[in-house]
Amino acid sequence: MKAGxxxxxxxxxxMAKNVAHAGLLTAVYNRTRSKAEKLAADLKISYCVxxxxxxxxxxxxxxxxxxxxxxxxxxxxxxxxxxxxxIVIDMSTVSSAxxxxxxxxxxxxxxxxxxxxxxxxxxxxxxxxxxxxxxxDKKALEKARPVLASLSSRMIHMGSTGSGQSTKAVxxxxxxGINQAVTEALAFGxxxxxxxxxxxxVIAGGAASNWFLQHRGASMTHNTFSPGFKLALxxxxxKICQAMAKQQESPTDIIDKTLTDYKTLIEQxxxxxxxxxxxxxxxxxxxx
Numbered sequence: 367m368k369a370g371x372x373x374x375x376x377x378x379x380x381m382a383k384n385v386a387h388a389g390l391l392t393a394v395y396n397r398t399r400s401k402a403e404k405l406a407a408d409l410k411i412s413y414c415v416x417x418x419x420x421x422x423x424x425x426x427x428x429x430x431x432x433x434x435x436x437x438x439x440x441x442x443x444x445x446x447x448x449x450x451x452x453i454v455i456d457m458s459t460v461s462s463a464x465x466x467x468x469x470x471x472x473x474x475x476x477x478x479x480x481x482x483x484x485x486x487x488x489x490x491x492x493x494x495x496x497x498x499x500x501x502x503d504k505k506a507l508e509k510a511r512p513v514l515a516s517l518s519s520r521m522i523h524m525g526s527t528g529s530g531q532s533t534k535a536v537x538x539x540x541x542x543g544i545n546q547a548v549t550e551a552l553a554f555g556x557x558x559x560x561x562x563x564x565x566x567x568v569i570a571g572g573a574a575s576n577w578f579l580q581h582r583g584a585s586m587t588h589n590t591f592s593p594g595f596k597l598a599l600x601x602x603x604x605k606i607c608q609a610m611a612k613q614q615e616s617p618t619d620i621i622d623k624t625l626t627d628y629k630t631l632i633e634q635x636x637x638x639x640x641x642x643x644x645x646x647x648x649x650x651x652x653x654x
Contacts, residue, residue, distance in 0.1 A: 368392045369513045370424035372417055372440055373458075374401050376593070377484070378430035380491030381457070381517050385428070386411060388516035395420045417443035421452070426513055429456045433602065434464040441468045441479075450476035453506050455514070457498075459483045459538070459599075461606050462528030465501060469527045478506035481527060483534035484518065487594040489581070495519040499537075501530030535610055538603045541595075542624040544578050545644050552587055553648035562587040582642040589651060591639035598637030601628040 367390060371382040374396040385391040386409040393412040396402040406413035414420040421427055421444035429440050437460050444454065454472055456465065456479070465481035472479045480502035490496040498518040500507050507514075507523055514521055524533045555565045566583040569575065585592070604621050611618045627647055636643045645651070 367426065367512065368424045369426040369428060370394065370414070370420040371428045371430070372396075372420060372444075373430040374398075374405060375430065375432070376488050376596075377457075377491045379405065380488065380493075381428065381430060381496075383409070383492075384494040384516045385513060388512070390513050390516065393420050393423060418447040420444070422447040422449065425449075425452055426510055427452065427454045428513070429454065429458060431458050432599065433458075434460040434606075437464055438467060438471075441471050445471055445475050445477070448472075448475055448477055453478045453480065453510050455480045455482050455510060457482050457484050457517075459534050459603050459606070460531060461610065462501075462531040462535075465528045465531050469502070478503050479527070480506055480510065481530040482514065483530055483537075485534070485537050487581075489594060491517075498522070499524050499530045499533040501525060501532075502527045532610070535603075535607045538600065539607050539621060541578070541600065541641070542604060543620045544576055545641050546620065546624060546627075548576070548579050548583065549586065549642065549645040549648045552583065553645065556587070556649060578642075582640065585640075586642040586645040589645075591636070591643040591645075593638060593640045595641050596637065597628055597639055597641045597643055598632055600641050601625060601632060601637070604628070 369385055369390045370393040372395045382394055391411055393414050394402045394406055395414040395417055402413040417440050427444055431437055437456055437458050454477060469479040480500055482498050482500040484496040484498050486496040494517055496518040498521040500523050504523050524530050555562055570580050604625050608618055608621045627644055631643055
């Protein structure tokens with residue numbers, strides 16, 4: 367089974383390395399060609415100058431790009447050369463409508479499409495411990511499982527096409543709420559003149575424990591916001607969630623509040639920082 371990777375950003379790079387270490391990656395493509403060339407040389411695999419070139423030489427195409435238009439552009443490109451019976455797996459975070467469009471494009475080529483967004487941040491991508499929520503044909507997922515197992519520690523088939531992206535929307539709304547709660551609570555703790563290292567340590571062992579507190583609590587309280595998940599990307603994801611929620615008349619209080627806060631931070635130049643940069647607003651930290 368030969369797999370190819372399209373998109374070597376912060377998430378895609380780690381994913382590609384893990385698939386390669388499993389002996390299943392044969393080719394990579396990235397818009398910035400030098401990045402693909404370097405990784406290919408390091409991993410002793412091929413780099414491709416176009417998505418079309420990659421698609422014609424693999425059985426499974428993995429995609430990890432930033433936005434809906436990017437996904438559809440890649441799908442349209444690979445549809446020109448991809449072999450019937452191949453599988454395309456998109457691990458980007460986009461709308462369920464985009465997943466349905468991609469499926470329709472590839473069905474005409476007798477190719478299966480799986481929407482398989484992930485959660486776990488850069489750490490999960492690098493360590494191969496991502497949580498993966500998959501929509502689409504279950505038989506195609508089983509065929510692709512050896513490849514996807516190299517990326518994830520938890521992989522669940524959620525249902526028909528688009529259900530993976532709908533599940534990821536649930537995840538992104540929860541992340542927004544957790545971010546709001548943790549940053550506000552730690553700002554409160556700071557105002558109470560508590561030792562925040564001790565606060566984090568004791569709370570991490572109780573009912574309020576969560577991944578974000580454990581992995582971002584210490585860094586944010588030291589005003590360090592190196593990205594694990596870029597704030598601007600979460601803003602993009604929440605806009606998708608907002609549109610989906612409004613279509614179903616679901617509540618959007620957390621989404622709306624977080625979008626407003628993120629917009630303020632982006633306008634101040636912090637879009638490329640980690641989402642824990644929300645602590646800047648909660649603590650009224652100076653915008654440097």
